[in-house]
Amino acid sequence: MKRTRICQLLGIDYPIIQGGMTWVANAELAAAVSSAGALGIISPNAGMELEGDMVEHLRGQVRKAKSLTDKPFAVNLSAQFPEEDFRKLVGVLTGEGVRVVTVSAGSPARYTGLLKDAGLTVLHVIASVRHAKRAEAEGVDAVIAEGYEAGGHNGLDELPTMVLVPQVVDTVDIPVVAAGGIADARGVAAAFAVGAEGVQMGTRFVATHECVAHPKFKEGIVNASDTGTAVTGRRLGPSRVLKGEWVSKLMEVEAKGATAEELLVFIELGRSRKGELEGDPSDGEAYCGAIAGMINEIVSAADVVKSIVDGYSEVVARLR
Ligand SMILES: Cc1cc2nc3c(=O)[nH]c(=O)nc-3n(C[C@H](O)[C@H](O)[C@H](O)COP(=O)(O)O)c2cc1C
Numbered sequence: 001m002k003r004t005r006i007c008q009l010l011g012i013d014y015p016i017i018q019g020g021m022t023w024v025a026n027a028e029l030a031a032a033v034s035s036a037g038a039l040g041i042i043s044p045n046a047g048m049e050l051e052g053d054m055v056e057h058l059r060g061q062v063r064k065a066k067s068l069t070d071k072p073f074a075v076n077l078s079a080q081f082p083e084e085d086f087r088k089l090v091g092v093l094t095g096e097g098v099r100v101v102t103v104s105a106g107s108p109a110r111y112t113g114l115l116k117d118a119g120l121t122v123l124h125v126i127a128s129v130r131h132a133k134r135a136e137a138e139g140v141d142a143v144i145a146e147g148y149e150a151g152g153h154n155g156l157d158e159l160p161t162m163v164l165v166p167q168v169v170d171t172v173d174i175p176v177v178a179a180g181g182i183a184d185a186r187g188v189a190a191a192f193a194v195g196a197e198g199v200q201m202g203t204r205f206v207a208t209h210e211c212v213a214h215p216k217f218k219e220g221i222v223n224a225s226d227t228g229t230a231v232t233g234r235r236l237g238p239s240r241v242l243k244g245e246w247v248s249k250l251m252e253v254e255a256k257g258a259t260a261e262e263l264l265v266f267i268e269l270g271r272s273r274k275g276e277l278e279g280d281p282s283d284g285e286a287y288c289g290a291i292a293g294m295i296n297e298i299v300s301a302a303d304v305v306k307s308i309v310d311g312y313s314e315v316v317a318r319l320r
Helices: 005-010 027-035 054-068 083-096 108-117 129-138 161-169 185-193 215-223 245-255 260-267 271-276 290-294 301-319
Strands: 016-018 040-042 073-078 100-104 121-126 142-146 176-179 198-201 229-232 239-242
Touching: 005 142, 016 027, 016 040, 016 301, 027 040, 027 054, 027 073, 027 301, 040 054, 054 073, 054 083, 073 083, 083 108, 100 108, 108 121, 108 129, 121 129, 129 142, 129 161, 142 161, 142 198, 161 176, 161 185, 185 198, 185 301, 215 239, 229 245, 245 260
Parallel strands: 016 198, 040 073, 073 100, 100 121, 121 142, 142 176, 176 198
Antiparallel strands: 229 239
16 A cells, blocks of 8 residues: 555554544554554543543553554544643653554644644644644644534534545645544545545444444444434534434434534533443434444454555556
């Protein structure tokens, strides 16, 4: 498979990234992805109790991953974290020798300087050309252009990956990683065709043996059809989730015109933990990409990477 600037930047063999995933991007998953030659990412709250100490939990996860692989892996941080917490989490990365961070859910103006001063390689998740330009100007090393197909929080402008990525590629000089709606070698080739130098996948990696997600969440992905996900929370910030009982109730409340305040009361803290770690679709939501309809089997993380690397040459040969 093509070696791109993303491989050089991250010190990996294949330009494939396992995205940060709240509650479920755990050390075992990240280590397995990295050992397979791609880049695994740990989320600070993966597998954690609702009221757990995220800083100590992340330290434990990073140490666990280091015990499982000698390959590089990264950590995903939210730009929404309060500064004191953010600084403590960065302290874990620098203290433990993690060199790469991905940042999402907020402005690159907030923490890029702090991260670069700490000597980290920074990839920022963006969902529009304007945000990509801003991220480049703030000094990030690469952008992850995430389309509206993706599991989890989506951009307010709801741009699909195939629309977003080529426009970002035409605008910035730094490498662009495509995210959203990619789960096999065809998706990777399509992303490269529109100028991406890497791909980030989330949903495909949830349905793996190593992921800490509840078996019911993984089954939900395997059983989902093309219309198995929905976008909720447009008044608060859209998120793509697996359809389920609680999500239907949320959509009813939204359709009746609930205000943002009413929705916040309804959603409460920890709904995504219930859906993703406790596997309770009657009481929680699980972030999930639209590509779930194409994922039919729970496999190992190494098999996900291998099938893409092996399949890529075939896909490209068919295009000739
Ligand atoms: C369960 C789940 C949780 C996610 N949580 C986060 C998160 O905490 N931070 C983040 O930057 N992206 C998050 N994402 C987005 C992924 O990192 C990735 O960009 C996205 O899943 C790619 O699209 P795909 O789902 O079509 O593969 C999440 C995705 C999923 C499926």
